[in-house]
Amino acid sequence: xxxxxKIRNVxxxxxxxxxxxxxxxxxxxxxxxxxSYLGNISISFSVYFIISFYSRQWKxxxxxxxxxxxxxxxxxxxxxxxxxxxxxxxxxxxxxxxxGILIAFSxxxxxxxxxxxxxV
Numbered sequence: 001x002x003x004x005x006k007i008r009n010v011x012x013x014x015x016x017x018x019x020x021x022x023x024x025x026x027x028x029x030x031x032x033x034x035x036s037y038l039g040n041i042s043i044s045f046s047v048y049f050i051i052s053f054y055s056r057q058w059k060x061x062x063x064x065x066x067x068x069x070x071x072x073x074x075x076x077x078x079x080x081x082x083x084x085x086x087x088x089x090x091x092x093x094x095x096x097x098x099x100g101i102l103i104a105f106s107x108x109x110x111x112x113x114x115x116x117x118x119x120v
Contacts, residue, residue, distance in 0.1 A: 008111070009049040012104070016046030037096035044073045044100025048108070062112070066105045073097040 019042035026034050048069040077093050 006053070009052050012049040012107070013046045016042040016049070016100075019045075036090070037092065037099075040073075040077075040093050040096035041100035041103070044069065044097040045104045047073050048101050048104035052108070062105060062108055065108075066101050069104070070098060070101045073101070 020039050023034065023038045023042075026038070028034070048065065051065050051069045051072070074094060074097055077089060077097060080089065
């Protein structure tokens with residue numbers, strides 16, 4: 001993994017954590033949706049970039065990275081925080097987790113395409 005890619009991944013991980021931290025202070029539109037699902041979206045987003053640090057094969061195939069990240073966050077949801085965290089289960093949480101992974105995957109692909117085009 002290139003140094004720039006590691007820095008980029010850390011920035012995206014911190015962005016996800018920042019969104020989680022500011023969620024309790026949010027008072028704008030769609031308050032119920034933000035309070036209920038922003039945590040799932042932001043942590044799923046961060047987990048995608050955490051998984052990107054591991055195994056060269058996962059990083060080369062971003063779809064595998066997405067699948068592994070989705071498996072982790074969905075299992076966390078279904079298994080009630082793996083028994084060490086309290087988790088309030090809601091079926092929509094599973095969709096919010098998927099949305100977070102899809103956003104991360106899309107951003108990762110866009111960045112990859114921009115760098116490939118700039119090299120040509």
